[in-house]
Amino acid sequence: MIDKVQHILEKVDFKKGDFADIRVQKGYGTSITIQNGRPEQINFDKDMGVGIRALINGGWGFVSMVGFDVIEIEKALKKAIKIAETTAKKIENKGVMPEEYSVQGTYEVKFKIDPRNIAIEDKYTLVEEFEKTTRTYSDKIVSTNASLKNWFQKELIVNTLGTKVINEYGNLNILCMATSREGDIMQNVYTSEGTTNGWEEMEKYDVVNKGVELGERAVKLLKAQKPPSGKMDIVMDPSLVGVYVHESFGHAEEADSILAKDSILEGLMGSQLGSNLINIYDDPTIPGLRGSYCYDSEGTKTIKRQLVKEGTQVGYLHSLETATKMGEEPNGAARAMNFNHRPVVRMGNTYIDSGDLTFEELLELVNNGVYLENSYGGYVDTAKGEFYFSAQGGYLIRNGKLAEPIQNVSMSGLCLEVLERTVGVGKNLQFAFPGSCGKSAQWVPVHAGGPALAVRQIVVGGQ
Amino acid sequence: MSELFHKAIRLGLKKGADQLEIFALEGYTDVVQFEKNAIFASESKTITGIGIRAYSNKGLGIATSSMMDKESVKEIVEMAVKLSKLSPSDDLFESLPGPFTKYPKVEGLNDKGICELPAESLTEMTIEAIDNALEKQKVIVSGNFKRVAVTETIYNSLGVEVSQNLSSLTGVLFAKAEVNSDIATSWDYQKVRKKEEFDPARIGRVAAKNAVSLLGSKKVKSQEIPVILDNRSTLDTISSIVAAGLDAYEVILGTAFFKDRLGEQVTIDKITVKDNPLYPRGVGSARFDDEGVPHKELVLIEKGIAKAYFSNSYCANVLGMENTAHAQKNSLGSKPHPDLTQIQIEPGDSSVDEMISETKKGIYLKDSALEPSAGSPNISVLIDQGFLIKDGEISHPLKETMVGTNIFELLNNIIAVSKELINESGSISPAIKIEKATIAGGK
Numbered sequence: 001m002i003d004k005v006q007h008i009l010e011k012v013d014f015k016k017g018d019f020a021d022i023r024v025q026k027g028y029g030t031s032i033t034i035q036n037g038r039p040e041q042i043n044f045d046k047d048m049g050v051g052i053r054a055l056i057n058g059g060w061g062f063v064s065m066v067g068f069d070v071i072e073i074e075k076a077l078k079k080a081i082k083i084a085e086t087t088a089k090k091i092e093n094k095g096v097m098p099e100e101y102s103v104q105g106t107y108e109v110k111f112k113i114d115p116r117n118i119a120i121e122d123k124y125t126l127v128e129e130f131e132k133t134t135r136t137y138s139d140k141i142v143s144t145n146a147s148l149k150n151w152f153q154k155e156l157i158v159n160t161l162g163t164k165v166i167n168e169y170g171n172l173n174i175l176c177m178a179t180s181r182e183g184d185i186m187q188n189v190y191t192s193e194g195t196t197n198g199w200e201e202m203e204k205y206d207v208v209n210k211g212v213e214l215g216e217r218a219v220k221l222l223k224a225q226k227p228p229s230g231k232m233d234i235v236m237d238p239s240l241v242g243v244y245v246h247e248s249f250g251h252a253e254e255a256d257s258i259l260a261k262d263s264i265l266e267g268l269m270g271s272q273l274g275s276n277l278i279n280i281y282d283d284p285t286i287p288g289l290r291g292s293y294c295y296d297s298e299g300t301k302t303i304k305r306q307l308v309k310e311g312t313q314v315g316y317l318h319s320l321e322t323a324t325k326m327g328e329e330p331n332g333a334a335r336a337m338n339f340n341h342r343p344v345v346r347m348g349n350t351y352i353d354s355g356d357l358t359f360e361e362l363l364e365l366v367n368n369g370v371y372l373e374n375s376y377g378g379y380v381d382t383a384k385g386e387f388y389f390s391a392q393g394g395y396l397i398r399n400g401k402l403a404e405p406i407q408n409v410s411m412s413g414l415c416l417e418v419l420e421r422t423v424g425v426g427k428n429l430q431f432a433f434p435g436s437c438g439k440s441a442q443w444v445p446v447h448a449g450g451p452a453l454a455v456r457q458i459v460v461g462g463q
Numbered sequence: 464m465s466e467l468f469h470k471a472i473r474l475g476l477k478k479g480a481d482q483l484e485i486f487a488l489e490g491y492t493d494v495v496q497f498e499k500n501a502i503f504a505s506e507s508k509t510i511t512g513i514g515i516r517a518y519s520n521k522g523l524g525i526a527t528s529s530m531m532d533k534e535s536v537k538e539i540v541e542m543a544v545k546l547s548k549l550s551p552s553d554d555l556f557e558s559l560p561g562p563f564t565k566y567p568k569v570e571g572l573n574d575k576g577i578c579e580l581p582a583e584s585l586t587e588m589t590i591e592a593i594d595n596a597l598e599k600q601k602v603i604v605s606g607n608f609k610r611v612a613v614t615e616t617i618y619n620s621l622g623v624e625v626s627q628n629l630s631s632l633t634g635v636l637f638a639k640a641e642v643n644s645d646i647a648t649s650w651d652y653q654k655v656r657k658k659e660e661f662d663p664a665r666i667g668r669v670a671a672k673n674a675v676s677l678l679g680s681k682k683v684k685s686q687e688i689p690v691i692l693d694n695r696s697t698l699d700t701i702s703s704i705v706a707a708g709l710d711a712y713e714v715i716l717g718t719a720f721f722k723d724r725l726g727e728q729v730t731i732d733k734i735t736v737k738d739n740p741l742y743p744r745g746v747g748s749a750r751f752d753d754e755g756v757p758h759k760e761l762v763l764i765e766k767g768i769a770k771a772y773f774s775n776s777y778c779a780n781v782l783g784m785e786n787t788a789h790a791q792k793n794s795l796g797s798k799p800h801p802d803l804t805q806i807q808i809e810p811g812d813s814s815v816d817e818m819i820s821e822t823k824k825g826i827y828l829k830d831s832a833l834e835p836s837a838g839s840p841n842i843s844v845l846i847d848q849g850f851l852i853k854d855g856e857i858s859h860p861l862k863e864t865m866v867g868t869n870i871f872e873l874l875n876n877i878i879a880v881s882k883e884l885i886n887e888s889g890s891i892s893p894a895i896k897i898e899k900a901t902i903a904g905g906k
Binding site for chain 2: 031035036038039040041042043044045046047048049059060061062063064065066067079080083084086087090091092093095120121124142143179181184186187188229230231259260261262264340341342376377379381383384385386387388390408410412413414459460461462
């Protein structure tokens with residue numbers, strides 16, 4: 001197939017500076033969801049299609065189609081070229097791709113135990129046990145939802161620069177959510193794990209213990225205090241650090257945001273952004289994490305990227321286009337959700353590196369304040385650099401120790417303030433945030449994390 | 464396609480399914496993307512795929528494919544039936560809906576002007592929005608303009624066989640204003656079902672004006688003060704509360720805020736809310752829901768009293784209530800769950816100007832939903848499009864400020880409803896004033 005697709009590109013005469021690529025993708029997977037003890041749904045999903053980009057006279061065109069018919073792909077390429085030509089007449093900021101940059105390679109996923117070979121009944125049993133353990137922990141648990149998803153995809157990528165790449169990717173994700181209720185007081189908690197390793201990870205995942213922990217957390221939060229509000233010193237757990245470093249900082253490091261003047265980090269390369277205790281990386285080469293992959297959706301081999309070194313900004317995340325525009329080397333960060341979308345600059349596994357303090361030492365540093373644990377989403381305005389994150393719960397910190405539990409606690413502030421005001425970095429790096437990252441209406445699997453952090457004077461609030 | 468779908472249903476039943484449903488989409492979307500005040504890419508994307516929902520002994524299997532050729536449809540029908548047989552029974556399931564003899568006529572769901580709009584015209588509309596944003600304000604804009612045309616088809620083994628064409632134009636424009644190191648961002652958007660109602664110039668002008676108005680934001684102290692929600696904020700807030708509060712599936716799960724409260728006063732008597740999928744040219748309008756059940760209007764809250772849950776066929780059967788035709792699918796592969804189409808809130812007798820002038824100290828929110836956290840009645844939101852009201856006048860925009868309350872407090876603390884309404888292509892709302900909410904400030 002890849003030779004046929006390459007031949008389609010070879011038949012078209014592209015001028016110097018023009019570019020096109022064809023991405024053929026086949027993906028399939030199963031998912032199981034159980035809700036309140038009842039089977040919610042069992043799914044098999046299959047995606048087969050082609051995404052085609054053309055850059056003509058500096059204008060971009062993109063066309064997607066279902067199926068792999070060669071004649072239809074040829075037609076779609078012509079349409080992409082026509083759209084690009086029309087766009088080129090109206091643009092001011094011309095698109096640019098490298099004059100020379102090609103990759104040839106194949107990456108085949110090798111699972112220890114291939115999730116595709118596990119019987120659907122065995123997958124169901126695992127989810128059932130997870131959901132049931134959580135639900136039966138207490139009669140105050142009024143709702144539960146547990147799910148398991150596995151996905152596998154193969155992409156063929158060819159372009160007019162000579163790139164010819166075959167890349168495979170597969171992942172597994174398990175999740176359980178619970179709602180506890182006492183009158184009008186309701187608390188929501190969840191726990192999840194995601195991996196690009198095989199079924200062996202699910203065999204290690206103790207759904208009984210995890211379910212009990214989740215149920216216990218949901219019930220305990222019903223009696224927790226409302227959070228204090230105002231500016232105070234805090235300790236963030238690794239999942240909050242993960243959400244922070246991904247949402248609040250990582251997106252601002254994406255070079256397309258920098259070029260679009262939509263990032264607070266524009267013009268700050270080489271500047272001291274925060275405490276010299278902070279080192280930040282994005283590394284899709286770490287085996288087994290959700291955001292791990294070999295080649296990106298432009299066929300570039302990905303590498304570990306250092307974004308911040310001892311508080312100083314040292315790197316961006318790049319696609320072929322952003323690297324060319326900024327005169328830097330591509331680093332394999334252009335990812336597309338599927339054939340129906342253009343690759344855009346994305347993170348893989350983003351983290352703040354570990355420091356040298358124990359959790360107890362972080363609490364002592366803060367002395368009086370708030371500990372936030374188990375992230376529950378949030379959002380960021382990358383242009384303004386303002387963030388808002390909520391946690392499933394937390395504790396007051398009094399005299400350097402954890403005191404009363406608190407519910408529905410949130411934190412907000414300016415993105416760089418967290419880096420500036422970090423006074424302590426924990427020693428236990430955990431990738432505690434397995435998630436799906438949304439950008440440009442595309443969702444891609446990512447992981448994020450860090451050690452716990454002690455931070456001065458952050459706005460805390462909640463219900 | 465009709466013969467293919469009939470064959471698929473026959474095959475599914477032959478393979479042992481008790482009931483079978485086909486949900487198919489065929490269409491396309493054209494998108495013009497822009498950033499840094501200029502167009503940079505155009506896209507033409509497929510919206511095609513098919514989903515099969517099969518039930519065997521009350522077990523459910525779902526299979527989907529982006530391909531709609533005979534072989535792909537055969538493969539997923541067989542897979543859906545296989546999964547339905549592997550699935551344990553859901554004893555609460557009774558039946559798919561249908562058949563139905565009569566479907567409502569809804570005016571303006573599919574506009575020739577949108578479907579036949581040349582790609583170049585979408586580009587011109589985008590440029591018009593950008594030019595209007597930049598005409599009077601110093602801003603940097605980004606966003607996208609989109610045309611969607613899709614045919615939605617639903618067949619099931621009980622005799623539902625319906626199809627509808629839907630088209631729309633959408634424009635979203637984000638604006639960033641910057642003076643020295645002071646940065647403010649805002650947006651405007653519009654989605655319509657008729658080309659003539661689309662106003663790209665307004666989208667550009669409003670987004671840019673909003674962004675500039677948010678420059679000079681200041682922190683405030685933590686305190687408990689009144690909050691005024693503009694029309695869009697009210698629409699999104701009430702919509703999110705009602706969506707989670709009266710959802711029949713949430714009632715079954717035990718997490719609906721208003722479970723067992725039908726007939727009870729849940730908010731002040733000035734609040735009446737209905738869901739209206741029949742509104743002409745409404746962007747949430749359609750002839751039938753995602754199970755092929757004919758749409759109709761539904762009063763959700765009348766003079767503050769909770770009147771009805773909204774349901775799909777599954778929930779209606781479980782709760783022994785009428786199916787209100789609110790089944791919606793998030794994707795081809797999702798099981799349909801109840802969701803609102805477009806809500807319409809009755810006007811009150813106050814005015815936004817009065818609400819502001821009568822407020823000694825408070826917050827004015829623009830286009831900011833006070834949404835409850837997923838599944839919880841608690842509300843905790845960062846204010847990024849808000850202003851401090853001081854002595855009856857808008858004083859300054861806010862930064863590092865969060866508002867916290869919960870849905871019960873919010874509904875009971877509404878003290879004014881405006882007579883001015885906004886009509887967002889079928890979603891209609893006044894503005895409201897809330898007596899008090901907790902503000903967490905960074906000062």
